[in-house]
Amino acid sequence: MKKDFLYQEIANNIADKIRQGVFKTGERLPSVRMLSKEHGISMNTAKRVFLQLESQSLLQSKPQSGYFVSPLRFADLPLPEASRPLPDITNVEPSELIGSVYSNMGHGEKTLFSIGIPSGNLLPQARLKKEIIQASRTLREGGTEYEPLEGNAKLRRMIAVRSLAWEGNLNEEDLITTNGGMSALSLCLMATTRPGDTVALESPCYPGILQLVVGLGLQVIEVATHPVTGIEIEALKKVLHKIKVCLLVPNFNTPLGYCTPNEHKKQLVKLLTEHNIPIIEDDVYGDLHFGAERPKCCKSYDTEGNVLWCSSVSKTLAPGYRVGWVAPGKYREQVLKQKLLHFISCTSVVHEAVGNFLMTGKYEKHLRLLRHTLQENYRHYARIIAEYFPADTKISRPQGGLVLWVEFAKEMDTIKLYNYALKRQIVIAPGRMFSLQNQYQNCIRLCFGLPWTKELEFQLKQVGAFAKVLLR
Amino acid sequence: MKKDFLYQEIANNIADKIRQGVFKTGERLPSVRMLSKEHGISMNTAKRVFLQLESQSLLQSKPQSGYFVSPLRFADLPLPEASRPLPDITNVEPSELIGSVYSNMGHGEKTLFSIGIPSGNLLPQARLKKEIIQASRTLREGGTEYEPLEGNAKLRRMIAVRSLAWEGNLNEEDLITTNGGMSALSLCLMATTRPGDTVALESPCYPGILQLVVGLGLQVIEVATHPVTGIEIEALKKVLHKIKVCLLVPNFNTPLGYCTPNEHKKQLVKLLTEHNIPIIEDDVYGDLHFGAERPKCCKSYDTEGNVLWCSSVSKTLAPGYRVGWVAPGKYREQVLKQKLLHFISCTSVVHEAVGNFLMTGKYEKHLRLLRHTLQENYRHYARIIAEYFPADTKISRPQGGLVLWVEFAKEMDTIKLYNYALKRQIVIAPGRMFSLQNQYQNCIRLCFGLPWTKELEFQLKQVGAFAKVLLR
Structure with missing residues (x-):
């Protein structure tokens, strides 16, 4: 201490x-x-x-x-407050709001600050196309066959190789491929819980995870988090006796962008393993670190096979490919069974293509470029927020990833801000989406995975101007 | 009458x-x-x-x-008996057996009479490759984006067009794409049930469906079926008060291969709609009819939106592509929500490729050829069974699809037969897999979606010879 x-x-x-x-x-x-x-x-x-x-x-x-x-002038902007969700099981699902925000996708004319994926023109599309063509030419039976249940061998080998960087030290045999990251989380939850069980989540939490957990008939306990260090271990300890599984996004969490310190990850693994509570770790943003080093994962400290480490290329390469995976530790058989039940096989052509792409080494080069762009964008955003948003605005300090959490004064209603902005073709994600409790009404999440242009700058300034209007 | x-x-x-x-x-x-x-x-x-x-x-x-x-000499072979499962909820899941049979897949040296998909060399691989290449070239952002939640528009339009042939009269808006057929069934079950609910299934039933239903925490009632006409409506009536959903494979059902008469389909829809019990209809074999006409579906008679019609190209084009869909009727919102929760989007490249392939009209030509081959193969199988299997062997009369149900004398134990054959690199699917009850021990399912060769003929004769040995 x-x-x-x-x-x-x-x-x-x-x-x-x-x-x-x-x-x-x-x-x-x-x-x-x-x-x-x-x-x-x-x-x-x-x-x-x-x-x-x-x-x-x-x-x-x-x-x-x-x-x-x-x-940077924005370094003086205060941090958002540490979250203080109710310690009880609650379930006031903001389904309509989520549905409304989601329905804006696929409309080219709108500016989507609300999404959580990188814009297509930040991705190596030409190279990926070549890999798809190559895979469809060289794959046995042209990729028309089912894959082995574990999934594409090349892809699993390359993920294993890359796991050395964060001391995951995985083998090809430790990995199972899935239809993207959400599919991995879905299989892991089905493999480790039964309806009625309770899951601990970080608060605020990605709405997709909230909806998935509720959709599976599970109870949710939202745990307090700190905007820089993530889940508060003392808060988690208090609910341990109630929970069956803990699902965490420790690296560049959405919406807060924090990176849980390695020491905390180690403690989390020790604590939850002692209580025989599996950790489902969503590491889908792990490769998008702004700092020099790729952060470790809870899985890095997992000696007992208690961590189900999930990731994908949806945030780094191609959301539309649906290429994800999980290293399920000792829950391997259960996860394999769920995969067999729910979809049998992934799409072999794209999984082979991504496997081949990883083997070229071009992924690392692409990631360096993408990380640089994202960090630059974040700084642009922070600068605009410091200059054009209401005076008492607080922002998170993402250490990687794609999103920024903005906290306005208590009296702000960001659902009103969302509706106000939507009329001007600007879409933001209101804070209320990120909880099953009535909280975060004064927050929004902004995605900075969009190409920084004069137009985007103008739209972002507009959000600040609208906020000022509403706070007046 | x-x-x-x-x-x-x-x-x-x-x-x-x-x-x-x-x-x-x-x-x-x-x-x-x-x-x-x-x-x-x-x-x-x-x-x-x-x-x-x-x-x-x-x-x-x-x-x-x-x-x-x-x-044909085999026309004299008797039909299997109508099934008579217990009318109660039972759950003696043959997981180990299913696991064992499944684990033989992907081993080139074995003859897989056990599978339920067409062999790769019966599929239009070269043409599909071209479509994949084309799709990755022409798709917006190279297919790296998420699809709209409903799925690829071309594919949905072509499925709608094709639904005219069986009087489904669907529109593009009626359809939602999925990661293959099992994924469609999985979404429909999650959309219409809660854990603890009871589902009525035909007996015998495809093991994948049994495992999926049990895996979702649902109860199963197996309903008696006739080997030529399918589910017995009187038997279904007796359990109506217990069930939440009815999942049927009326067209070229696996394992029995029957095609439920249109009149029965009409009655089923009327009966279940009156009782407000949704029908999940798995029509994945519907295009593989041996007769001149494409059979209708339960969906053809659905005026209330009570039928969730599911299908895929996994049995006709490319199992490894994971392209399926559902027309969920009035359960559209629920199914869309489940898709969003569990995997967000399908793989856009392959869905676009299949959509384009359907638009060329080459699918119909391919289907004609495939149907012809399958029917020829079935006749070869039946001939060999008539000549080389034990004298009292009964076989189903598939009117389409890929599989044949073989019933030996009561004293046969086909798990023994499975193990016996496995030692000789021949894999069959023992009847016990097709039920949660202790029945069908004297049956096997044989896939005739394999190219008919001298070697395959020899292997099939071997199965007959082994059966004779075991019955001695």
Whole structure:
């Protein structure tokens, strides 16, 4: 705890100096080694100081050069408050609202700040096309056959190889492919619960997960989260006796964008494993880190097979391909059975194509580019929000991913804001969608996975202007 | 009833004459018009006589020429008995057996009489490849986007057009695409039931459906069926008060291959609609009719939107593509919601490719060829069974589809036969798989969707030889 205190104190100290202008925009900070010597702290602790400041957008890292003061005015925007959902099971499903927001998709004329996927022109479409053509030419029986139940071998091998980066150390045999990420979560929930069981979720939570869990006849407990570190372990402890499964999105969570610290992930795995509560881990944004390092997963700390690690290429390559997977640990047989029951096989042509694409090594290059674009976009958004949104607006500090959480003053009703903006062909996702409780009415989620253009900038400014009108 | 009696009498009379050699192999029978005049019956009744004889493989129809006596010795093989499952809810799931049989798939060296899909070399692979390439080139954003929730518009339009042939008269808006046929059934079950509800199924029943229903926490009532006409309506009436949903495979049912008469379908729709019990209709084999006419569906008689009609191209074009659909009638909103929850979108590239393929008109040509091959194969199988299987073997009379039900003497244990054959790399599907009750131990299902070769003929003879050994 003393260490935690120390690291926080040093970070605050530097943050203050940046805000006071002692360290100027663009200036290079002392190296990790120098900071470590200066304060008599370990290299790791010194590194945490910089990561913390980077996550607050006060610093930028440049590979092989060090840390520099961000040229950003929005660093002073306050963080949203930590969430405080009711500790009870509640179920006031905002179905109509979700239906309304969703129904705006596929309408080219609208600006969809509401979506949670990258825009098509940020994706390597030409290359993927080639892989599809190649796969349909080379696949046995032209891909007309069912796949083996576990799924495409190349794809599973490449996911296993990539898992080394986050110390997942998976083998091909640990993996089962699915029809995208939601399909993986759906299989895992069906494999580990029975209707009537209770699931713990982070609050706020992605509406698709809320609806899936409710749709399966399960009860939901929403757990308090911190906007920078994610689920609050003490809050989770209080409901452990009620829950059957815990479903988490620890890396670049939507809507808050936080990255749960590795130490927390480790604690979560230990705690839940001791109580024999499986963790379904949705890592679908894990590869979209803004920092230099790919974050670890709960699965990285899973020695007992208690974590069902799920991911997909829907947020990084091709939402429309429906290529996802799960490493279900000791729940392998149950998940395989659910896959057999519900859809037998994935679409072999696209799974082979993605497998081949991963083998070319072009995925890493694409990811670097995409991450850079997303981080730039986030900064554009934050700048516009700082300048054009109401004065007391708070924003999350996404450390990766595609979305930003905006918290207005308490009296704002973002369903009104949604309707107001919709008339001007702008779609935002009101905060109420992200809970089964009556909360987050003063919040919205904004997707920054759209190409940054003059027009988009104008639309975003408009959202701020509408908010000001409504708050008047 | 009198009419039923008359038509049966005339059919039996002709059947006797064929068996007695009065009508000789290859001989042309009187036309429908002549038969109608001769017996003073309607054209429709006369037609039914021929269809009945054709379904018994005593006659063959040749387009524009009439009906001819089949050159078949196996017409004398007796039919399996009508099924008599217990009228209670039972659940002795043969999971291990199903797992064992299934695990043989994807092993090239084994002969899989156990599967229920056509062999890859009966499918138009080259043409499909071209369509995939074309789709990945022309689709917006290269198919990387999510589809609209309802699914690919071209595909839905073409399914609607094709529904005219069976008087489904669907519109594009009536249809929702899915990841194959099982995915359609899964969405429909989740849309119309809650765990604990009871579902009526035909007995024997496709194991995938049994496992899906049990997997969703539903109760099963197996209903008696007749090997030629399908579900017995009187038996269904007795359990109506217990059931929430009825899931039927009326056209070329697996494993029995029967085609429920249109009159029965009409009665089923009337009866179940009156009791407000939705019918989930699995029509996945409907296009594989041996007779000249595509059979109607329950959906053809559905005026209230009470039938959820499901199908796919998995049995006719490409199992590995995962292209299926449902016309959910008045349950549209519920099914759409389940699709959104569980997988959001299908794989756009392959759905577009199949939509385009259907538009070329080449599907009909392919189906004609496939149907011809399947019917020829069925005759080969029946001939071998008549000559090489134990003397008292009974077989079903599939009027379409891919499979044949074989019933041995009561004392046969086909799980033993399965294990015996497996050692010789031959895989059959034991009857026990097709029920949650301890029945059909003396039956097997054989797939005739495999190319007929000298080797396959030898393997099939072997199955007969093994059966003789076990019955000794």
